[in-house]
Amino acid sequence: MNRRPALALTLSLVLGWGFFLAPAHTGLAQTAPNPTPQPAPLPPPERVTTPPTPVPSEPAPSEPAPSDSPPASTDAEEGTPATLELIRSGKDGKDRTIRVSRATLGDSSGMFALCGPQEDEPQDAPTMAVFNERDPAFVTITIDKNKIEVPLAVVTQRNKPDGSSGDGRVEASAGSARFLDDVPAGAKDRLERCAVEVKPAPKPDTVLVTQGKTHLKGKNLVYDESDGIARIDGPITFTRENDKDPLKGKSERIEVNVDEERTLLVGNVVLESAGGRISKAGRVEYDDAKNEARLYASAEAPAESVKGSDILRLSSGYIKYNLETNDVVVAKEGSGNITGEFQDGEQKK
Numbered sequence: 001m002n003r004r005p006a007l008a009l010t011l012s013l014v015l016g017w018g019f020f021l022a023p024a025h026t027g028l029a030q031t032a033p034n035p036t037p038q039p040a041p042l043p044p045p046e047r048v049t050t051p052p053t054p055v056p057s058e059p060a061p062s063e064p065a066p067s068d069s070p071p072a073s074t075d076a077e078e079g080t081p082a083t084l085e086l087i088r089s090g091k092d093g094k095d096r097t098i099r100v101s102r103a104t105l106g107d108s109s110g111m112f113a114l115c116g117p118q119e120d121e122p123q124d125a126p127t128m129a130v131f132n133e134r135d136p137a138f139v140t141i142t143i144d145k146n147k148i149e150v151p152l153a154v155v156t157q158r159n160k161p162d163g164s165s166g167d168g169r170v171e172a173s174a175g176s177a178r179f180l181d182d183v184p185a186g187a188k189d190r191l192e193r194c195a196v197e198v199k200p201a202p203k204p205d206t207v208l209v210t211q212g213k214t215h216l217k218g219k220n221l222v223y224d225e226s227d228g229i230a231r232i233d234g235p236i237t238f239t240r241e242n243d244k245d246p247l248k249g250k251s252e253r254i255e256v257n258v259d260e261e262r263t264l265l266v267g268n269v270v271l272e273s274a275g276g277r278i279s280k281a282g283r284v285e286y287d288d289a290k291n292e293a294r295l296y297a298s299a300e301a302p303a304e305s306v307k308g309s310d311i312l313r314l315s316s317g318y319i320k321y322n323l324e325t326n327d328v329v330v331a332k333e334g335s336g337n338i339t340g341e342f343q344d345g346e347q348k349k
Contacts, residue, residue, distance in 0.1 A: 212288030
């Protein structure tokens with residue numbers, strides 16, 4: 001049976017230079033984007049796990065490895081650290097990186113697989129990668145200011161004409177993945193043809209997002225190069241650390257605009273401080289590094305912030321929210337008027 005299996009790596013590496021490595025003991029192979037003619041493949045060998053190398057009780061002194069040297073694996077049980085990067089070229093001429101990585105304690109806790117173009121696909125077809133990890137370690141996705149941890153991520157990477165890393169797609173959620181002993185008969189799915197089975201299982205509170213002091217939880221993540229936006233479906237819940245007045249809240253989803261470097265909470269957003277301020281809006285831009293949130297108002301979805309008898313409600317402009325003090329002020333972008341009111345009797349238009 002002719003197939004092109006996935007690559008299981010055993011050394012830490014950063015991918016995206018247009019070539020791939022396959023250690024002999026894995027029994028797996030991978031083809032470079034422009035391979036030289038090769039003889040017909042032999043039947044795939046059985047997978048072999050190399051026995052651990054005995055460790056002497058008193059190791060001889062040796063020179064320490066440089067701090068930037070990748071950790072080496074002595075056998076398959078030590079896991080497969082791996083990193084894949086998508087490079088998005090924005091209209092402003094800037095390149096922005098989306099990084100997906102897996103660092104594991106052992107192969108028994110997860111896997112990494114790399115699947116290149118198949119025999120009936122063009123050599124410049126996108127590469128696919130599968131990252132899977134169970135607790136306590138996670139697969140980590142870095143998008144703009146956000147560190148995102150998930151059990152499972154499937155990445156499609158498109159290479160640029162010069163062979164460098166390009167943009168692509170990321171799908172992440174709870175779930176599992178494993179290597180198959182054989183390619184299923186009649187398989188058409190790219191990953192199945194690479195003898196990899198992926199079983200996404202999205203569920204709430206399994207996509208963990210950290211931005212500074214703020215911790216958010218969602219259901220699943222999809223990023224696509226077509227619009228450059230990473231969407232995390234909810235229900236979204238979040239908390240922000242603060243010794244004096246901590247904050248919690250919720251929304252329907254999160255949108256990370258990679259080109260604009262903006263993170264938005266979208267859909268029935270509610271922010272509730274321990275000190276009693278409750279704020280609501282349809283869209284909230286969130287920037288933990290600046291200690292600031294912007295609650296955008298519209299006629300269809302007014303923004304409001306309430307604390308006791310102090311009620312601020314806007315139908316245009318936005319409410320500027322200080323994430324450290326939980327204080328609010330009225331603001332606007334560009335020209336135009338702000339429309340709104342204060343419940344305590346002071347009117348502003």
